Structure formats: structure tokens, C-alpha cells
Amino acid sequence: MLPNLTAAFVLLVTATTAAAADYEPFLRDHQAVWDSTLQNPGAVLTDSLLANQIFLIGEAHGIAATYSVQYDLIEYLQGHAGVRYLLLELAYLDGYFINRYLATGGTTYIDHFLSPYRETFSWSKDMAGFLGKLRALNLSLPEDRRLIVLPLDLEFGHRRAITWLCDSLFTPADSAGILLRTLQPQTDSAAKIIRVFTEAWEHFTAHDSLYRHSLADRYAETAYLMRNVHARYDLHLSGLQDQRRDSVMLDNLNFWRDHYSITTDKMVGLFGSYHIVQFQDPGDARLGAILREIAESSRHCGISDVSTTAAPPDTTSQTGDTRRIDGVVSFYPVYDECMQMFPGAQADDTLLSRKYYQLVRYFSSGMDGDTLLAVGILRELNAGRPASLFLLPPTDAVAVPASVASPFLPATMSGRRTEEAFQVIIFVHGSPAAEPYGVNERTPE
Helix, strand or coil, X not given: CHHHHHHHHHHHHHHHHHHHHHHHHHHHHCEEEECCCECCHHHCCCHHHHCCCEEEEEECCCEHHHHHHHHHHHHHHHHHHCEEEEEECCCHHHHHHHHHHHHHCCHHHHHHHHHHHCCCCCXXXXXXXXXXXXHHHHHCCCHHHCCEEEECCCCCCHHHHHHHHHHHHCCCCCHHHHHHCCCCCCCCCHHHHHHHHHHHHHHHHHCHHHHHHHHHHHHHHHHHHHHHHHHHHHHHHHCCHHHHHHHHHHHHHHHHHHHCCCCCCEEEEEEEHHHHCCCCCCCCCCHHHHHHHHHHHHHHHCCCCCCCCCXXXXXXXXXXXXXXXXXXXXEEEEEECEEEEEECCCCCCCCCEECCXXXXXXXXXXXXXXXXXXXXXXXXXXXXXXXXXXXCCCHHHCCCCCCXXXXXXXXXXXXXXXXXXXXXXXXXXXXXXXXXXXXCCCCCC
């Protein structure tokens, strides 16, 4: 039995590798090399691709080249597609501090943003350098074309968010604020914080008109933070955080679209690779898949607002509230012989160590540790350069048997067509790890 299974696997890999070779001429013609700058970008970023409204760029965190490639893509998309908004997998206060830095250049805002992320992938000089490039780009643009950051993630820093609500948003007379000020957010137990916050949330929603009046121009920010913290607790308590997190991201995107009156303005987003894939299993929402579904409904219905109520359970926004989207493109990263800055508390002690961090070798694709079967073809075409972008061909571009797995999808996506998942691969080779932002103050154990 085992020899037969082995033979079948060898045949599958051989057939799939052959299929990848069939695609090689297309890939060669649709490759943009990145070597400090993006070369021949039009081969990948075609006019038809740039006509889309949302561009989702995936990443594996803690790899240095990621930040440079992402910035050059953003700069190109701003200049050639008119991208105005930058969607980030960050919480509200992260976005607030980044926008303040972009507007003022005050480096203390970078410190405020990064300080809660000590001992995580985000606490890096590479992230700070990326933000510095964004500010320089904005300074070169007219004010009405400058990039604005829209944070979409849950409030994982919920204690900091509650402190901000108390100190900067609620008035001394607001009942919800009075309740929250009974807390010591940095030291109280999570159970106590959730209990008191839930009481404050119920009062806030039950007396919405009163808060609109008392908070005035602070109402929108307060309502966003209250709702986002509530969503964080609700998903945590229900055990559905992984399944529903991206649905909350859609709610947050819709908030920002209303807040800035965004209709056809173009957006680029930076997210972990899991979030940018454009298909999802029932009950497991992914932002890329949700946005693609809305885009397809928008195109077919020809209306400005569409409903996704016909979607499988748990794949749409809690509110069912969506906006028209004119096309989505996903850029999927594949890392080849790269190094990753890995937080020391999570790293294997047998690996090469730094103080508080580990360096780990990262050979796989950007999600679930899978390696693409076509990685050899991509490596050959990349020819040892730091990175290349490859526009992937549609299924009918090359005659490949339907029984052959797509060589461009990780094994966990088997049975799917490539264009159902993403349209562009970012192949990164030999990148060093990101560098920690500064001296980590944690006392070593």
C-alpha cells in the first residue's frame, strides 16, 4: 500500500512541476525584478491590474526585504493608480500615532506606536524606516493626494485603548467614562475589565444621542474605539476570534469609508498573508475573500451598495453593511532562504540567538508554512536577485490538465484555481531578518 501511495505522490509532483514549466514563458514575460528599486514594473502592474480599487499586499512578519518591497509598491501604486489610503493590520491607536507622525514628523509618535510591540515582529528599525519613507513620500505630494492610514484590526491593545477613552475622549460627566475610570487598565484582571467595559458599552449604545451631543466632534472616534474594543472582547469570549476577525476588519473599513466619504478612491493594504487570500472556507472569514465577493456582487448587480446576506454563515460583516468595490488584487509573498526576526519568548533555544530575539530560517511561502510546488521555477527565474514580482496567468492561459494541482498554490489550497487565491507573487530571496527597534528593556530570565 505505501509504495503505491509514494508512487502516486511522485507522479503528482512530477505532473505539477511539469505544469509549472509550461507556465514559464508567461512568467518570464510578466516578471518585475526588485533590486533596491522596482525594475520593469509595467510587466506585472499592467493597466488592467491597476484599474482595480483595492490592492492587498501579504507578508510574513520580521523579514527585512518585506518593508522595502512594500514601500516601492506603495509608491508605484500611488503614482500610477492614484492610491490614497493605506489599510493596515493594526489597531485604532496605532493608526492614530502613525498618521500624526506622517503629518508632523515627530518621532515620538513612532515611539508611541512601537512601544507596546516590544518583543514582537513589529518592533523593528525596518518598520520605523518604512514609516520614514512614507512621510517623505507624503511631503513630495500635494496635500489632497497624501496617503492616509486606515487601521482595520481589533483592539488587541485593549488596556491602552481604555486608558485613551478615559484620558482623551470621554468628558468627566459621561457615565460610560465614569464607569471606565473605576478601572486600573494596566493592572486589573481581564475579567474585571471586560465586566466593567460591558456595562459601559451597554450604557453608551442605549444613550447614543446623549453621547453624540456631549462628545461632539469626539463622538466618531469614541464610537469606533468602543465598538472595536467590544468586538475584541466578544470574539475572545465566544472563541471565534480567528473566524470572525476579518469580518470586523470589514466593519472598520466601512466606518472609514463613511468617515472620509470614500467611494471610488483607491486603497492599498498590508496584511499577514492569511488575510489577503481571496477564498475562504465556510465559517472562516478572510478579508481578501470578503472584498472579492463584494467586488463581484458590485460588478454583477451594478449598484452602489450590495448585500452579502447570501454568503455562507460567518463570512460577512456583523452588520451586513458593505460598500461597492471596483476590483481587488492580492499580492502573495513567497520567501526563499530568508531570515526572520522571531520574538525570543517564542523561539527555539537551539536557533541562532540575539538578545531577546532569535533568527530563524524562513524557506516557505507566506502562509501556514507551506512551500509552493513551483518554487523551483520562481527561483530559477529570479536568478539570485533580492526579489521579483510575477503576474500569474489565468487558468486558460496554458493548457494544463484539470487533475493537476496548481503549482502556484500552497498545499492547503489544493483543489483551487490560482486566480481564486491571488494574482501576483512576490518572490523574496536571501533577505536578512528585520532589526530590533532599540534596546529591549525586558530583564532576561
